[in-house]
Amino acid sequence: MINSLYTRIVLSFLLSVIAGTVVSFFIATWVYEEQLNENLQLPLLHFAQDISRIYEKFPLDEANTFVQGMHQLKSYYIRIYDQIGQFKSFGDIQGQELAAITTDQVEKVLRGEVVQLNPSGLSTVMIGLPLHTEVGTKAIFVELIGPPSAPFILKWILNFILYSLGLGSLFMVVATIYLVRPIKKLTKATRLIADGNFSVQLNIKQKGELGTLAKSFEEMAHELQQLEQMRIDFVSNVSHEVQSPLTSISGYARALKQVNVSENERKRYLDIIIAEANRMSKMSDSLLKLSLLESQSQLLKLQTYSLDEQIRRVIVALQPQWSARNIRFDLHLKAVQITADHDQLSQVWTNILGNSIKFSRDDGVIMVSIDLDTNIVIVRLSDNGIGISEEDQKRIFERFFKTDRSHNRKYEGSGMGLAITKKIVSLHQGDIRVESEPGKGTTMIVTLPISAQGDQ
Template identity: 70%
Template sequence: MIKSLYTRVVLTFLVSVIGGTVISFLMATWLFRDKLNENMQIPLLHFGKDIVRIYDTFPLAEADAFVRGINQLSSYHIRIYEETGQFQSYGKLNGNKPARVTMEQVRQVLAGDIIQVNPSRVSTILLGLPLPTDAGTKALFVESTGPPSTPFLLKWLLNFSLYSLGSGSLLILVAARFLVRPIQKLTMATRRIAAGDFNVRLNIKQKGELGTLARSFEEMSHDLQQLEQMRREFVSNVSHEVQSPLTSISGYALALKQIDIADSERSRYLDIIITEAQRMSKMSDSLLKLSLLESQSQQLQLTTFSLDEQVRRVIVALQPQWSARGISFDLHLKTALLTADHDQFNQVWTNLIGNSIKFSGDGGVISVSIKQDSKSVSVRISDTGIGISREDQKRIFDRFFKADRSHSRKYSGSGMGLAIVKQIVMLHQGDIRVESELGQGTSFIVTMPVTTPAD
């Protein structure tokens, strides 16, 4: 099977040229068959009659001597046969193989017939005439050893070239249609994508460069379709998340314009406005941070640090949150070193442990453990909180997604934390997964390679 587009184009060109040449040769030969035969036959006949007149005019010996000296023998070859089959030849073959003469042909000529031999039905290559001499009738066979006349040959070549050009061009046009059809499909698909239609199927079965291009194009179309869907969801989510605090800020700002409002109510309204503004600021900061992570424009500052010590420091930093609610920690932190961006992983543990604290009940227990082998190190953070449904677990790492929307007011947040965590882990060639049951708690497992991504 021919897979390469280059090979296909070359073979198509060669087949078209060779096929056009063969077709045009057959057409030109068929159209000029009679003229070509006439062009070869008439000179042979005239030359043969001239030889007959020489032998009719001179005695046999003088005629033989005269024939041997004529100039036309440079383009003709003569054989004079006896009844016994013996013959004498005159002239040079110029490297050509003499035409075959049978005894049946010799007898026909001796009987007075004029025969011509043209096995291809295109041109006469051998002409036989009776040759009366003073020693009796003999058989004269004349064949041409030179090319056809120049004017006729030029005319034949001109027509042959025209037919070759026409038939070859027709074949190339037909073949090019099959080569260009996939490109036309790609062009139309490109226009559809440019118009916003990403649901494109090319159905190109080829396996060469065009097939690879078509499959890559379909994959790109699928990715663009997903990207467009994500963009729409992003705009919808941002609008929804921003609308709520803006509504609160606008409403309480209008309430502050009232003259007879109490100082305590005014202070409460201002606190709400400040809280909502901080919420919007935090969401904006999270969006910017996630955008930088996804674009990889933020360079990783790789350092080797103690992973267990980093986790302990994060837990200590979050003490005001968990100690106020009577939450305790069960730590199994095996000594481990990690080569990664220290600040980014500090944010990973802050988000994960912060979520465990947020969704755990008062007096709950959060377990944190570290395991390491020769290839990777894993951190497991488990709580005894409200848990996550199996359906929500599929989208838990999507930005703006919040499991258990009915408690969204109780558990404040922008829904960006886990999306940022996953992006940081993926940038470090790691993996994060969730295990959870409703009402039984949640576990997040982060697995990182021991070696650095650059290694």
């Protein structure tokens, strides 16, 4: 909960206000300590002295009557002790708890000492003076009941508010710097990415929304970096794949212009030109198909049909390729009805089986099996061919990627088949993965839901 950005902002604000208020109170009290003490002590002392002079000049009864009617008793409470400890009080305590007066304090005043009581250490709330009357010395204690003077309190409150606002703002600025720092890092990183620099390391250790955002941002930067590398590789691969047939077409076309070309050579040159043109056409068709699949503008046309029968038909359609090399098929196909795009999945089996035939050894065996698991179907297509290295297995579904890095003619192809295959399987909410070991063959495992989701 505390990791939430909203919670952090609220807590930062509350802590800043509370800390600013507490610190401001002590600062304001410290600055005005002397004035506050003087504001409370001097009026108290002067009032007690005035009462003493009244009792010195008037008879005891008249003095008591005069003091009893004083208007100042709204702010002061008076207690007068005699020699035996009895006292007479004047004033209204107004529900306030009075300060305790000890026998020792009374005796000190009777001996002529002045006693002050300031329990907070800040200001005097009660003062005791000796009182000389016609019947002997008494002890008078005057205690403050009302608040200090209004102008002083107003001045103190205004300064307290100013200190509180100033310190609270300072604390809030510090807290804001801490909260805004990761956002500034994200802003700077955004500019770097906009300039094409994807090597961004934020190093933001916070949790909550900012931590999640920073982590997602770093992942996005990494994916953009991979995408940029894929774009560079794509341009390079397209250039290579297009340049090779264009070079052949251009070369053989110039050869045809020679006068002394025999009829057989002319036909051979034309066949090569046609083959290279067809290769370019197939590559263009593959690029267009993959582009449509990735944009998902080509919706799935779902229908229910027999998956095992579809795979058998694809194998029959590829017979010229596998029979010429004496390759056999070992089929373990359970009867399965599946709801999917018939033409798209037919392309999947054609691409995978075509690769299996291409990379198998002569007189080899290709195994195809179908298994059911709850609501999914698992198709395994295995060959005993040349296999795929662990490094290449991570990239075989990338467009234009070929396991023969030299792009030689032994294994013809544009490197688009498996990229198209993976995209079609993904559109069916399925999965495709590879298991292979160099020299021992390759197994493609395709997992599909029995009933795909899409527009029919």
